[in-house]
Amino acid sequence: MTVLTQEKTAIQNNLPPSNSREKAREFVKTLQDQICQGLEAVDGKAKFHEDNWQREEGGGGRTRVISDGGVFEQGGVNFSEVWGDTLPPSILVQRPEAAGHGFYATGTSMVLHPKNPYVPTVHLNYRYFEAGPVWWFGGGADLTPYYGFEEDAIHFHQTLKQACDKHHPEYYPAFKRWCDEYFYLKHRQEARGIGGIFFDYLDDRGILYGGSDHNGLAHQYSEKVGQVSHSWEDLFNFAQSCGNAFLPSYIPIVERRNSMEYGDRERQFQLYRRGRYVEFNLVYDRGTIFGLQTNGRTESILMSLPPLTRWEYGYKPEAGSVEAKLTEYFLQSRDWA
């Protein structure tokens, strides 16, 4: 094999396979199925209600919602596959090479709001993009407890870390940090939760961490923590490992916490803290903002918002209380794994 042939083979390895869209779609669609099955099993009472929808500009989706369950007060798992003539400007800023090309995007996203304040809210999203000469994977999962438990935070992070470590030792530390930076409410100077992993624009350039500007409106690569060059297949396998790690990362926490007794104090604190979730999703979350501003399916996008929420001017938990410990200890960036 000549040097030229070797180089050519390496480049070809980094190109998506001819059936890349089908493979990515089947992955996220199957992920939706598996997650819904696992959640129904642990919920024990409610079933997902499914809405199929079409997008006028191209594509459509399968929105599944669960409510009034044994565990889940409200939640949704949304699969979508969309295509069109041009990506929104927000994405083109990150991927100028995609300008002037049509795009394809598929993904599954999920937010669950449990009834019991001891069971944490959880979010997951895995997605795949193609546009002209570029393609990338993005996604992650993160946990938002109302009452913190060390063993839950450790279990959640360790499960995700194991999924990452199978592919590269730099993945978990980079994507854990990115998650902490992304899910941050600047106006509250507070993390949304205890984190997890988050990655975006992951492709054969292998940039593991790009820094975040915390405002959700633009994302500039400001820093490179590491470079790990992987092929399309490698990254596809990695995204699958992450997706498959969700149920094992979350279900044991539900099983530990859902039977814990709670009263009005815990419920009121949960409703108050849910307000932070609303603030993050509507003020900072890229997917939400650009979905709303680019004629996305509003009901599927805002499925992430909680069933019941409250705001209270000037609320502060009592010093030394378990409620105070949430922000003072658990929502600080920590090495849980």
Add this chain to the structure above:
Amino acid sequence: MTVLTQEKTAIQNNLPPSNSREKAREFVKTLQDQICQGLEAVDGKAKFHEDNWQREEGGGGRTRVISDGGVFEQGGVNFSEVWGDTLPPSILVQRPEAAGHGFYATGTSMVLHPKNPYVPTVHLNYRYFEAGPVWWFGGGADLTPYYGFEEDAIHFHQTLKQACDKHHPEYYPAFKRWCDEYFYLKHRQEARGIGGIFFDYLDDRGILYGGSDHNGLAHQYSEKVGQVSHSWEDLFNFAQSCGNAFLPSYIPIVERRNSMEYGDRERQFQLYRRGRYVEFNLVYDRGTIFGLQTNGRTESILMSLPPLTRWEYGYKPEAGSVEAKLTEYFLQSRDWA
């Protein structure tokens, strides 16, 4: 008098008086006092709780909050007076002449969330800016009912129209239209409420209407409906007339509706519709977004959010119901006055 002297006098008339800041501050501060007194009187149970705060970069404010009242479940009236070296970019886009100059801003803003679903939520804001060679007044008031009543909508608009008409016949139609355009949830294709009046950047150029891009992030003057050249004193008097019209526009509605009986159906609908208020304020409202992104006092800014809110995937009111009539009839742009 020579032509030159006449011109000079006209220009001088349009300059702010030397005590413009004090006059504007006393107006909005007194407005806060008057409004709080009127609201406490109609509430009959709760009193405002006051927080005085300082802003590190210059200025401060007086936040007043009412909760668990006879009428008001939660609400706030906030006075602030701030100054600094430079206006945020969002405002400089509208007022490029202000670039490189220090600024002064004072205003009073208010949002009230009544308990009884038959009493509408209401918002008011009047403010004054100076920055180098430019100055302007902004503000307005708008009503957000959960259950629509023709006579309430007519009364609210007529009261504001009378306040406007004393100053110029073009004011009400221009500012009513601007209000309809500004308080619009593009992603829901819905008005936030039945409107009222809204104006911004009102100065001696006399541009009455500039068009809105509905996204709350930038506002470009795209259209001039009319030009009315008024002096600083004229516009100051106009803003005062508007401010003073608030209690007469709203209190009679509270008195008519607060004794109406309601049940869980009306309460649930109110909580659901409050979600729209949250969506508007966090996704579109300029004051909220830029307050949050420019290190404003978060608790005072988010005082506008409701005490209790709910989201429900895919909710639609029953066809022909009074709840359906809200969006189908009352939230359509109408000539109420």
